Amino acid sequence: MTTLADTAIDPPRRFSLGTAIRRNPTIAFGGVLLAILVLVGVFAHLIAGDPLRLSPVNRLRPPSERWWFGTDQFGRDVFSRSVYGARVSLIVGISVAAISCVLGLLLGLVCGYFRRVDAIVMRVMDGIMAIPSILLAIALITLTRPGLTIVIIAIVIPEVPRIVRVVRAVVLSIRSQPYIESAIAGGTKNAKLLWRHVLPNTMAPLIVQGTYVCASAMLIEAGLSFLGAGVPPEVPSWGNIIAQGRTFFQIAPWTILIPGAFLALTVLAVNLLGDGLRDRLDPRLARRL
Amino acid sequence: MSTAPVLEVQGLVKHFPILGGLLQRRVGEVRAVDGVSFSIARGETLGLVGESGCGKSTIGKVVLKLIEPTAGRILLGGEDVSSLKPGAMWAHRRRIQTIFQDPYSALNPRLPSGTLVGEPLENFGLARGAELGERVAKLFERVGLRPDAMRKFAHEFSGGQRQRLGIAKALSVNPDLIVADEPVSALDVSVQAQVLNLLIDLQEEYGLAYLFISHDLAVMRHISHRIAVMYLGRIVELTTKRALFEGHLHPYTEALLSAATAPDPARRKRRRRIVQGDVPSPAKPPPGCHFHTRCPYAIAECRTLAPPLIEVAPGHHVACHRRPVGGGPHPLSTTV
Numbered sequence: 210m211t212t213l214a215d216t217a218i219d220p221p222r223r224f225s226l227g228t229a230i231r232r233n234p235t236i237a238f239g240g241v242l243l244a245i246l247v248l249v250g251v252f253a254h255l256i257a258g259d260p261l262r263l264s265p266v267n268r269l270r271p272p273s274e275r276w277w278f279g280t281d282q283f284g285r286d287v288f289s290r291s292v293y294g295a296r297v298s299l300i301v302g303i304s305v306a307a308i309s310c311v312l313g314l315l316l317g318l319v320c321g322y323f324r325r326v327d328a329i330v331m332r333v334m335d336g337i338m339a340i341p342s343i344l345l346a347i348a349l350i351t352l353t354r355p356g357l358t359i360v361i362i363a364i365v366i367p368e369v370p371r372i373v374r375v376v377r378a379v380v381l382s383i384r385s386q387p388y389i390e391s392a393i394a395g396g397t398k399n400a401k402l403l404w405r406h407v408l409p410n411t412m413a414p415l416i417v418q419g420t421y422v423c424a425s426a427m428l429i430e431a432g433l434s435f436l437g438a439g440v441p442p443e444v445p446s447w448g449n450i451i452a453q454g455r456t457f458f459q460i461a462p463w464t465i466l467i468p469g470a471f472l473a474l475t476v477l478a479v480n481l482l483g484d485g486l487r488d489r490l491d492p493r494l495a496r497r498l
Numbered sequence: 499m500s501t502a503p504v505l506e507v508q509g510l511v512k513h514f515p516i517l518g519g520l521l522q523r524r525v526g527e528v529r530a531v532d533g534v535s536f537s538i539a540r541g542e543t544l545g546l547v548g549e550s551g552c553g554k555s556t557i558g559k560v561v562l563k564l565i566e567p568t569a570g571r572i573l574l575g576g577e578d579v580s581s582l583k584p585g586a587m588w589a590h591r592r593r594i595q596t597i598f599q600d601p602y603s604a605l606n607p608r609l610p611s612g613t614l615v616g617e618p619l620e621n622f623g624l625a626r627g628a629e630l631g632e633r634v635a636k637l638f639e640r641v642g643l644r645p646d647a648m649r650k651f652a653h654e655f656s657g658g659q660r661q662r663l664g665i666a667k668a669l670s671v672n673p674d675l676i677v678a679d680e681p682v683s684a685l686d687v688s689v690q691a692q693v694l695n696l697l698i699d700l701q702e703e704y705g706l707a708y709l710f711i712s713h714d715l716a717v718m719r720h721i722s723h724r725i726a727v728m729y730l731g732r733i734v735e736l737t738t739k740r741a742l743f744e745g746h747l748h749p750y751t752e753a754l755l756s757a758a759t760a761p762d763p764a765r766r767k768r769r770r771r772i773v774q775g776d777v778p779s780p781a782k783p784p785p786g787c788h789f790h791t792r793c794p795y796a797i798a799e800c801r802t803l804a805p806p807l808i809e810v811a812p813g814h815h816v817a818c819h820r821r822p823v824g825g826g827p828h829p830l831s832t833t834v
Contacts, residue, residue: 387604390564395667396591396621409608 233489239481246475250295257289260445269461279463281454290445291468297434297446298427298475300357305364305426310419312365313372314411318403320373321380331377334370342367342429347438355441360433364426375418379411413490420483424476431472447472502576503537504674504707505561505594510534510570512553512560516781528781530556532731533570535807538675541701543708545722545739547715547754551777553731554711555599558679561709562596563587575674592622595668599680601660605652611663612638612648618671637666641696658689662696669700675707682717694721715758719743724813727751730780730788733807737814747816749793787819795820 230237249256264284272279278287316334320327346363353359383389383406392406433439434448442449447468454464510531518525531553538544546554560567563579572580579590595618598604605614616634619625625633635645641662652660661681668676678697682690698721700706712718718725719739726736727750735748746752753773773792778784784791790800799819807817 387598387600388606390559391596391598391604391664391667392606392617393564394562394591394594394596395618396588396671397617398588398621401621405609406606 233485235481236485236489239478239483239485242474242478243482246295246471246478247299249292250299253292253296257292258286260285260289260293261443262286269457269464271461272463278467279461281450281461281464282457287450287464287467290450291447291471293445294447294450294468295471295475297357297440297444298430298472301361301364301430302423302427302475302479304361305368306419306423308361309365309368309372309422310415312369313418314376314415316369317373317376318380318407318411321377321384322399322403322407327377330373334373337367338370340367343432343436346429346433347436350433350438355439357440357444360430360439363433364429368422368426371422372415372418375414376411379414380407383407383410413486417483417487417490420479420486424479424483427472427476427479502573503539504542504575505709506537506571506573506576507557507561508535508571508573510557510560510572511568512556512565513568526781529731529783530780531560531567532783534728534731534733535570536726536733536736538707538709540674540707541705542724543701543710543722545718545725546709546711546728547713547718547725548728549713549754549777551780552728553780554713554728555679557728558596558677558709558711562594562677563591592618592671593674595671595673595676597661597664597668597676597678597681600684601657601664602652604664605660607652610649610651611655614652615648615663615666615670618667622671624671633670634666637670640669640700641666642692656689657685658693661685661689661693665693665696665700669704672704673706675709677709677711679711680713681710683712683714690717691720697721715755727754730777730783732788732804732817733815734789734818735816736807737816741811741814745814747810747814747821748789748818749795749820750789753792787817 262285264280267276267280267284268282270276270280270284276286276288278291281287281290316330320330342364345367346360349363349366350359389402389406392402397406430439430446431448431451434446435452437452439448440446442453450468451465454461454468458465511529511533512531513527513529515524516526516528517523534553534557536544546557548554556565559565561572563572563582563584567580570580571578574590574593577590579587582590605611612631612634615637616625616630619630619633631648634648638645638648643659643662643666647655647659652663655663661684664681681697682693685693694717697708701708708721710718710721722739724736724738725742726733727742727748728734729750735742735746735751737746742751743755746755750773773794775792778788778791784801785804786802787793787796787800787805790796793800797819803819805817805819805821807815808821809815810821
């Protein structure tokens with residue numbers, strides 16, 4: 210019996226990093242870039258000095274050996290501030306993506322599967338989608354004390370409908386698959402049907418959509434901080450740094466360009482990862498494993 | 499064991515609404531199944547034949563309660579299940595299982611085949627753990643698959659093997675009736691025969707009844723005991739296999755048989771009766787007999803009055819105004 214089983218199973222393919230990178234260059238590139246940025250954020254306190262230390266003598270110094278990315282109008286090190294800014298952006302991006310994926314998945318599954326709930330929930334989602342997300346966030350933040358939590362909540366609310374729509378669409382298409390009917394005819398009850406047959410098939414599009422939400426959350430956070438409606442001004446976030454450097458752009462462009470480049474690079478990394486995953490996980494494309 | 503038929507269907511109607519306009523109002527309906535009655539005895543195969551769109555698959559799904567009937571009664575072993583809500587229907591599902599047309603899309607691509615085949619056993623609490631594995635292995639063997647293939651996924655099997663998986667799954671909970679919706683039409687002819695023979699063997703072994711839906715008369719001839727011919731949502735002729743092939747009475751049955759290729763070359767010389775025109779839309783079925791628009795024998799009565807399905811000889815039902823009265827020779831003088 211064991212010998213039979215052994216011959217029937219294909220020998221396990223050995224994982225080769227080189228092959229993996231060659232097959233999915235965008236995933237590899239985006240993933241590595243994002244990993245570096247995450248490491249920078251996590252170990253910011255080891256890499257950079259105090260982002261808040263003022264040094265009025267050394268105001269608006271251009272990039273040099275001592276200040277790699279120059280200093281701002283208070284003599285603060287732009288390198289340190291940008292490195293610490295990665296923390297804020299990544300925390301916002303990842304938590305918004307995680308929270309809206311969980312909420313969106315639950316609502317999407319329910320909407321796609323129970324059609325009566327769908328009519329109500331989707332109208333609410335349409336309503337939320339009609340509100341400009343930056344305005345909603347500004348309104349929410351002005352009503353409360355500024356802080357990271359409220360920024361995350363303010364961005365999650367407008368992002369959830371996007372996830373719900375994707376998950377719902379996937380569930381609707383899975384519902385009409387013969388294997389769902391086959392499972393129902395075989396006596397599979399609703400909870401198990403959702404868990405075992407529907408949920409696994411929603412994972413790929415959910416992950417991909419999650420990366421886009423992550424990228425857009427980081428951009429919205431930077432936008433909010435730039436407008437002064439994001440994290441408190443003393444917290445070095447990329448949006449804050451750009452906002453404070455705005456007035457000195459002509460004499461000290463590095464105060465804007467450096468955090469801007471960080472932001473662009475991070476969003477690019479996340480989007481590349483998302484694009485790569487979309488191509489890799491799409492079941493309609495040939496499986497290349 | 500009761501003597502009640504495994505399945506009895508009385509006046510089954512299924513209309514699908516056609517929604518239209520800005521407010522998605524009901525602007526009409528597709529009469530997919532329009533008053534169908536039949537019954538299947540224990541260990542019997544009833545073939546349901548007809549061209550595509552005639553409602554045969556809808557009957558299969560309604561009988562399985564995958565879709566709700568508009569009207570009519572469905573009796574499973576004498577118990578009326580037609581108005582049961584999904585929760586109450588669950589207990590009855592063990593007795594009626596199904597095999598799907600496309601064995602690939604009927605198997606979840608993300609689960610190993612053993613899990614899929616054992617799922618009904620698990621659902622009805624009939625086996626768990628090691629016993630579940632053993633029973634699934636036995637099922638694999640019974641349908642001619644190697645038990646060690648349990649760990650493989652659907653895409654690793656050939657078409658015929660996938661259909662065997664479907665059969666194993668249907669068989670797992672020891673049902674009384676299996677609804678087989680075109681179970682071999684997606685398979686190669688050589689594989690078709692293997693699968694059909696497996697179905698026949700299983701029927702003899704377990705006393706299974708089949709509601710066998712197909713458009714293929716050769717397949718029907720191989721597996722069915724009785725055959726119901728459907729046209730546009732109605733049964734036009736229902737009789738034993740022998741009577742159908744050798745003494746059919748309905749003009750549509752005649753056309754259908756004439757269009758099929760005969761295995762015997764000597765028979766190919768017979769006059770072909772190819773019906774003219776297209777099948778009318780089930781959204782706007784013609785009044786009277788649905789077939790009158792294409793029937794070479796239609797008379798005035800056919801255009802206004804729908805002929806009822808009447809037993810003209812023992813076990814031979816036909817819905818035609820020009821049927822022979824009292825079982826005499828048929829006015830159409832059939833080809834055989």
